[in-house]
Amino acid sequence: MAVKILPSRRLELIVAAPPSQVAQRLNGAIAPYRGLQLLKRVTKPFLGQSSDNGFEIRRHIHYRNSFLPIVTGQYAATPQGTRVIVTMQLHPLVIVFIILWSSIWFPVFTMLLLTAEDSDRQFAMLALAMPLVSWIIVHRVFEFEANQAETFLRKTLLSRQGSS
Secondary structure, eight states: OOOOSSOEEEEEEEESSOHHHHHHHHHTTEEOOOSOGGGSOOOSSEEEEEOSSEEEEEEOOSSOOTTOOEEEEEEEEETTEEEEEEEEEOOHHHHHHHHHHHHHHHHHHHHHHHHOOHHHHHHHHHHHHHHHHHHHHHHHHHHHHHHHHHHHHHHHHHTTGGGO
16 A cells, blocks of 8 residues: 555545436535635535536535545446546645645754754654654544545435435
8 A cells, every 4th residue: 555645535436316416416415615604604514516517515614624625526427327536635725835844844854863963863853753743643634524525425425325
């Protein structure tokens, strides 16, 4: 198994319904995203948009989380119904921040580790471990949120197959 530098998730769902019905199911559970959602009371679990071709959504939360995945999906009609190809990834600005932060952090503390005297080496080793700890935190938080999104999609799109 390859180690992912940045967290992401891809999954495929087969729904026994045409793409237009899949879009309707999803539309019933998402609220349109309009900038400042703080001014409005939103009761639906996800914000975004859905069409007959696909969707782009994110979980509606009442707290700040930069590692909340952007969930995009595309519909493809199949003989069994609809194939929904889902991709979850970090917001592009969060990716840029992580890359910039890492590109500054690693060289500085690598030089510190190489040039430090024995008494400062423990600090340099601890400081060098900080990006690893941050990487673990980013992945864990992303995975938690991606699990929430996947559960929502499976429940919304697959649980109603018998009633369609």
